[in-house]
Amino acid sequence: MRILVTGATGQVGRHVVAQLVEAGCSVVALTRRADADLPAPVEVVRGDLLAPASVPFDGVSRMFLFPEPRTAREVVARAVEAGVSRIVTLSSGAVTGGFDTDFQLPVEQAVEASGVAWTHLRPGDFASNTLRLWGPMIRSSRVVRFAQPAAPSLAIHEADIAAVGVAALLSDGHAGRWYDLTGPALITRREQVAAIGEALGEEVRFEEVDAAEAREILRAQGGWAAANADFLLGFADYSAGGPSFEDVDWSAALTPLPTVEEVLGRPPRTFAQWARDNVAAFR
Incomplete structure (x- = not known):
């Protein structure tokens, strides 16, 4: 085939x-x-x-x-x-x-x-979005400066x-x-940073900034992070003509789904596993 x-x-x-x-x-x-x-x-x-x-x-x-x-x-x-x-x-x-x-x-x-x-x-x-957003910060200073540390994600490997x-x-x-x-469980941004630090064997701090400052940090970083900063931080909707994020009930979107296990016969990998698999990219 x-x-x-x-x-x-x-x-x-x-x-x-x-x-x-x-x-x-x-x-x-x-x-x-x-x-x-x-x-x-x-x-x-x-x-x-x-x-x-x-x-x-x-x-x-x-x-x-x-x-x-x-x-x-x-x-x-x-x-x-x-x-x-x-x-x-x-x-x-x-x-x-x-x-x-x-x-x-x-x-x-x-x-x-x-x-x-x-x-x-x-x-x-995608779990890998953390690398594209925070990789340069972690490699240079072991500090992630970003907004809303308690924001949850169902990041998938x-x-x-x-x-x-x-x-x-x-x-x-x-x-x-x-x-x-989806991934197997909700994980906050602060918890994601901690999991990356655990994979590295070093402390990685999360320093909270507001959304406007986080956007400027990503714009200065360039690349994918800069191109997606407005969307990721709530300054722009996903698509023209689509619903505003403020008008959406997010409860359903923050519920882990059984799909991966139903198709593959095993649970999805955790974010901690993703961090271990990709730790070299953060060094």
């Missing part, structure tokens, strides 16, 4: 690739990175979902699809024409919550309209998202379903 993984070096895609290789699958990995470090014997193809003609479908029967709404219909149409019969889409819990109207949702709609068997993965907060996706790619019974995915 030949499977195409798009976004193959991303937070989830790299785990999908590794798990498919472990399962003995033939994997084609699409990436924009010339220095992609992926396990042998993966066939690495440089390309971009924004250039659909660069997406390799030769001999591919199933696909893991990273969300790119601008070209989703064209990419999916090429996949169907090439004989792809099953697509697993990396989406977001924001679709279930009604927040997403213009990013993951259009990709889901393109896949559903194609006529192939589909499964959508809708994870909530990206390897668990990937494992559900791999199950949907390789086994039957998942077609036409969407999976809302």
Whole structure:
């Protein structure tokens, strides 16, 4: 079975690739990175979902699809024409919550309209967001300066998202379903910082600042943190036309879901496990 993984070096895609290789699958990995470090014997193809003609479908029967709404219909149409019969889409819990109207949702709609068997993965907060937000602070000073230390998260390990996706790619019974995915338990931002410190074997302090100051810190940091600062700190809604965060009942969104265990037969990994798995990135 030949499977195409798009976004193959991303937070989830790299785990999908590794798990498919472990399962003995033939994997084609699409990436924009010339220095992609992926396990042998993966066939690495440089390309971009924004250039659909660069997406390799030769001999591919199933696909893991990273969300790119601008070209989703064209990419999916090429996949169907090439004989792809099953697509697993990396989406977001924001679709279930009604927040997403213009990013993951259009990709889901393109896949559903194609006529192939589909499964959508809708994870909530990625555990790796803590690395992208706080990594530079922890590496430089062992102090996280951020807002709302008691804010809770159901952060999920990206390897668990990937494992559900791999199950949907390789086994039957998942077609036409969407999976809302969470970690096993609520954990506050302060507790996340403490778990990272425990993994490091050093104290990492949480220094509370207000949302406006936290936004300026992230903007100065640059990259993903700067690009997402307004959304993450409540200064902007998820999607234009979606509901305001202030109008949402968050109780349902803060309830751990059994989905990972139902699909995989085991509980999801904890945030502490994620911190141990990724401790080198904080050194």
